[in-house]
Amino acid sequence: MSKLKGGLSRRKVLKTAGAGLVTAGVAPSIFVRGAWAQEFCNNPTGDTVTLGFNMPLTGAYADEGADEQRAFELAVEHLNGGGDGGMLNTFSSKTATGNGILGKKVTYVTGDTATGSDAARDSARRMIERDGVIMLSGGSSSGVAIAVQGLCQERGVIFMAGLTHSNDTTGKDKKRYGFRHFFNAYQSGTALAPILGEQYGTQRRAYHLTSDYTWGWTQQESIKNATEALGWETVETVLTPVGAGDFSQYITPVLNSGADVLILNHYGFDMVNSLTQSVQFGLRDRQANGQDFQIVTPLVSDLMAQGAGDAMKGIYGTSNWDWQSPDEASQAFTKSFGAKFGQPPSQAAHTCYVQTLLYADAVERAGTFYPPEVIKALEGFEFDGMGNGQTLYRAEDHQCLKRVHAVQGRENPQSNFDRLETVAVVERDVADFDASLFGGELGPYDAAAC
Amino acid sequence: MFFMNRRDILVFAGFTILVLTMPIWLTPTGAAYPALMQTFAIYGIMVIGFNILFGLTGYLSFGHAAFLGVGSYTAVWSFKLLTMNAIPALLFAVLLSGVFAVVIGYVSLRRSGIYFSILTLAFAQMCYSLAYSVLTPITNGETSLQLTLQDPRVIDLAFTERGSGLPVPNLFGLPMTGLTGFYFCAVILVLAFFLAQRITNSPFGMTLKGIKSNQNRMDYTGFNTRPYTLAAFVISGMYAGLAGGLLAVTDPLAGAERMQWTASGEIVLMTILGGAGTLFGPVIGAWLVKYAENIFSAFNESVLHNFFSFLPDGMEEPFVWVAALFVGEGWHLTLGLLFMIVVIFLPGGIMEGVRRIGTLFRRRPDTSDGSAVSAKQQPAE
Numbered sequence: 001m002s003k004l005k006g007g008l009s010r011r012k013v014l015k016t017a018g019a020g021l022v023t024a025g026v027a028p029s030i031f032v033r034g035a036w037a038q039e040f041c042n043n044p045t046g047d048t049v050t051l052g053f054n055m056p057l058t059g060a061y062a063d064e065g066a067d068e069q070r071a072f073e074l075a076v077e078h079l080n081g082g083g084d085g086g087m088l089n090t091f092s093s094k095t096a097t098g099n100g101i102l103g104k105k106v107t108y109v110t111g112d113t114a115t116g117s118d119a120a121r122d123s124a125r126r127m128i129e130r131d132g133v134i135m136l137s138g139g140s141s142s143g144v145a146i147a148v149q150g151l152c153q154e155r156g157v158i159f160m161a162g163l164t165h166s167n168d169t170t171g172k173d174k175k176r177y178g179f180r181h182f183f184n185a186y187q188s189g190t191a192l193a194p195i196l197g198e199q200y201g202t203q204r205r206a207y208h209l210t211s212d213y214t215w216g217w218t219q220q221e222s223i224k225n226a227t228e229a230l231g232w233e234t235v236e237t238v239l240t241p242v243g244a245g246d247f248s249q250y251i252t253p254v255l256n257s258g259a260d261v262l263i264l265n266h267y268g269f270d271m272v273n274s275l276t277q278s279v280q281f282g283l284r285d286r287q288a289n290g291q292d293f294q295i296v297t298p299l300v301s302d303l304m305a306q307g308a309g310d311a312m313k314g315i316y317g318t319s320n321w322d323w324q325s326p327d328e329a330s331q332a333f334t335k336s337f338g339a340k341f342g343q344p345p346s347q348a349a350h351t352c353y354v355q356t357l358l359y360a361d362a363v364e365r366a367g368t369f370y371p372p373e374v375i376k377a378l379e380g381f382e383f384d385g386m387g388n389g390q391t392l393y394r395a396e397d398h399q400c401l402k403r404v405h406a407v408q409g410r411e412n413p414q415s416n417f418d419r420l421e422t423v424a425v426v427e428r429d430v431a432d433f434d435a436s437l438f439g440g441e442l443g444p445y446d447a448a449a450c
Numbered sequence: 451m452f453f454m455n456r457r458d459i460l461v462f463a464g465f466t467i468l469v470l471t472m473p474i475w476l477t478p479t480g481a482a483y484p485a486l487m488q489t490f491a492i493y494g495i496m497v498i499g500f501n502i503l504f505g506l507t508g509y510l511s512f513g514h515a516a517f518l519g520v521g522s523y524t525a526v527w528s529f530k531l532l533t534m535n536a537i538p539a540l541l542f543a544v545l546l547s548g549v550f551a552v553v554i555g556y557v558s559l560r561r562s563g564i565y566f567s568i569l570t571l572a573f574a575q576m577c578y579s580l581a582y583s584v585l586t587p588i589t590n591g592e593t594s595l596q597l598t599l600q601d602p603r604v605i606d607l608a609f610t611e612r613g614s615g616l617p618v619p620n621l622f623g624l625p626m627t628g629l630t631g632f633y634f635c636a637v638i639l640v641l642a643f644f645l646a647q648r649i650t651n652s653p654f655g656m657t658l659k660g661i662k663s664n665q666n667r668m669d670y671t672g673f674n675t676r677p678y679t680l681a682a683f684v685i686s687g688m689y690a691g692l693a694g695g696l697l698a699v700t701d702p703l704a705g706a707e708r709m710q711w712t713a714s715g716e717i718v719l720m721t722i723l724g725g726a727g728t729l730f731g732p733v734i735g736a737w738l739v740k741y742a743e744n745i746f747s748a749f750n751e752s753v754l755h756n757f758f759s760f761l762p763d764g765m766e767e768p769f770v771w772v773a774a775l776f777v778g779e780g781w782h783l784t785l786g787l788l789f790m791i792v793v794i795f796l797p798g799g800i801m802e803g804v805r806r807i808g809t810l811f812r813r814r815p816d817t818s819d820g821s822a823v824s825a826k827q828q829p830a831e
Contacts, residue, residue: 057779062779107747111747111748112747112748112778112779115707116707117592117593117594117703117705117707118703118705118707118708119707121703122485122489122744123703123744123747123748125483125484125485125701126483126485126486126744126748129483129484129485129628130480130482130485130486142593143592143593143594144595146596147593147703147705148597150596150597150616150703151701151703153615153616154615154616154618156601168593172564173596173598173667210593211803212582212591213591213592213593214592214593225497235606236800239583241582241583241592242592252730254487275821292488359510361554441599443614443615443616444614446614446616450628
């Protein structure tokens with residue numbers, strides 16, 4: 001055994017270092033443990049309450065994220081008594097006092113999900129651990145929503161999902177701490193199928209291009225089932241990566257596939273790109289099987305219609321909400337959003353705004369921030385005056401049941417914000433489905449200490 | 451060969467203290483929350499491993515994120531199938547990423563320089579594509595692999611009942627979340643640092659440095675360098691697998707995007723920023739990059755308005771407007787500028803800056819670290 005100059009043997013060094021490591025490793029956690037112990041995670045004890053908004057500010061869904069951010073800002077302003085109150089005036093539950101939530105002023109922190117699960121989890125953990133948020137909202141990808149929802153269940157923080165359309169969010173991957181106001185892919189199928197049958201007949205051959213993640217998979221499945229029930233045939237389904245940018249390599253094979261309908265299960269910039277490129281490739285001017293070639297975009301938003309421009313004309317899809325809905329609530333929201341930001345809100349903005357208000361209302365009704373009580377206040381909650389008519393937060397899967405819009409790209413838009421037109425409003429009882437259809441388990445109510 | 455000189459002991463002790471007191475000295479920076487400190491420790495391990503390959507042999511791998519991903523997926527599968535204990539998960543993560551490293555290294559190391567970099571990049575992109583779309587039953591693609599309530603977890607369930615909620619990764623019952631999780635990662639980081647220090651100072655490490663200064667000359671003297679480069683590649687791949695496994699231990703989710711080429715590039719960036727070839731530098735680089743990613747990206751306009759509120763009314767707006775370009779989603783811009791400044795003025799990274807400041811005070815050139823000198827002579831590597 002070689003000796004060091006100071007007379008230390010390697011063994012001695014290792015022993016000391018080992019002992020030091022163990023002590024140093026354990027000691028601080030003993031001191032800190034007490035500081036973290038509280039009744040439940042991030043119990044707001046001061047005179048403010050912090051909400052966390054986690055949105056895609058970069059990546060394929062960045063446009064939606066930017067609009068969500070505006071909506072959150074507006075919702076917080078209204079909860080704190082600022083602005084004209086927006087939907088708080090039309091909401092059927094009159095708990096809002098304009099004095100924050102339970103008398104605590106609402107503050108918020110934001111994070112960038114970068115349209116990816118890893119980044120979303122990182123920023124969600126930052127908001128939970130450092131900023132002490134009591135509720136998380138936002139997200140514009142079902143992959144992200146499912147990843148963050150899992151984290152929220154683990155940490156005992158309520159997740160009011162923003163824009164997420166996969167059947168799995170409130171199906172296979174549903175969580176007790178996760179709630180979704182947005183509709184799902186299955187409801188898109190229900191809403192879209194009758195219109196497609198009426199417009200394009202029953203003798204069609206469909207080709208699917210699908211975003212390769214949970215949302216794309218479940219939407220493709222739902223639309224495939226719905227159209228095959230009409231008598232359509234599915235020629236082929238092709239998965240494309242999210243954020244592909246250039247879809248020409250996926251569109252070229254469509255030309256010779258024998259299909260006469262192209263179904264684009266894309267969202268955000270992906271949809272803008274794939275739709276514009278399909279139109280540029282002349283798909284819509286083609287004839288196939290003796291019929292005009294058609295394109296369908298099962299889930300579409302104003303932001304995407306703006307991005308796609310004239311390529312959107314005449315194309316059918318579905319939306320959760322339309323800012324041109326004539327009801328009082330939609331108009332009140334559109335008015336206060338327009339006054340603040342100079343443009344009408346998208347469906348992403350709407351769902352995020354509503355989710356924030358619903359959370360605040362649930363806390364008021366529960367009389368506490370204690371998550372299990374808030375969850376119980378949300379489960380089975382019937383409300384109206386949020387822009388989708390009479391709505392139910394179903395207790396079995398935490399899915400909102402409400403009206404769904406079937407939309408079509410306008411031929412003669414008055415402005416850039418006027419590119420979609422509601423062609424049918426599918427009522428809640430038609431859009432309803434069995435809560436056990438997509439399996440999954442909600443898990444326990446237990447609050448977690450963090 | 452197991453000799454540790456006084457300087458090494460000092461460096462090691464300093465590093466240990468620095469890492470373990472992180473919750474204290476990070477508090478003023480706003481980074482002292484468990485998730486970020488865990489990330490600091492984990493990416494520290496990652497770049498220490500990367501430095502064994504890049505810093506010592508000069509082989510620039512552009513595909514190390516692949517091993518990180520392999521490690522993560524393996525660990526999550528170990529949680530799902532066997533047990534929530536972190537030890538088997540980490541063992542499997544290290545072993546499987548080692549196997550991947552042997553295969554990728556064996557092929558890629560037939561070339562050196564830019565060809566080697568491109569080969570590793572190609573392999574990493576292949577792994578990414580496999581994880582992203584081809585192997586979705588195993589990796590769950592873009593949706594990312596998560597734990598579910600129905601996971602088999604055969605070992606755990608042989609001893610306990612299935613709980614009602616999702617289990618948390620643990621170390622024999624100690625949950626690996628929050629500060630406990632951080633100290634677990636921190637202790638592993640310290641051990642990883644110790645191992646890297648021993649490797650650097652061993653005859654094996656000297657051989658690797660020899661390869662970096664002139665591989666041809668070593669080959670001509672009849673020395674077979676291939677096994678040495680392969681060993682270095684596998685060791686650094688296993689470090690990356692360990693880091694990937696730890697990512698899954700602290701947050702049981704594995705997504706394909708952590709294998710993408712941008713993630714590999716980030717590792718190279720961290721190493722160069724801190725100072726390739728030094729033990730300390732890459733870790734500092736990793737902390738800087740992760741700090742920028744997590745803290746700058748969270749600044750929004752209201753934070754900036756608070757920050758600049760001391761300015762007179764007319765001045766505040768333009769300042770906020772300019773600063774907003776560099777924070778939030780623009781944090782890459784900040785990082786890019788920092789990287790340019792470091793590479794242009796301090797080619798040896800932040801550690802070179804530290805050394806220069808040190809020489810200023812000591813008024814004599816520091817000749818004890820030979821690696822920095824050789825790094826300067828061979829800028830093309």
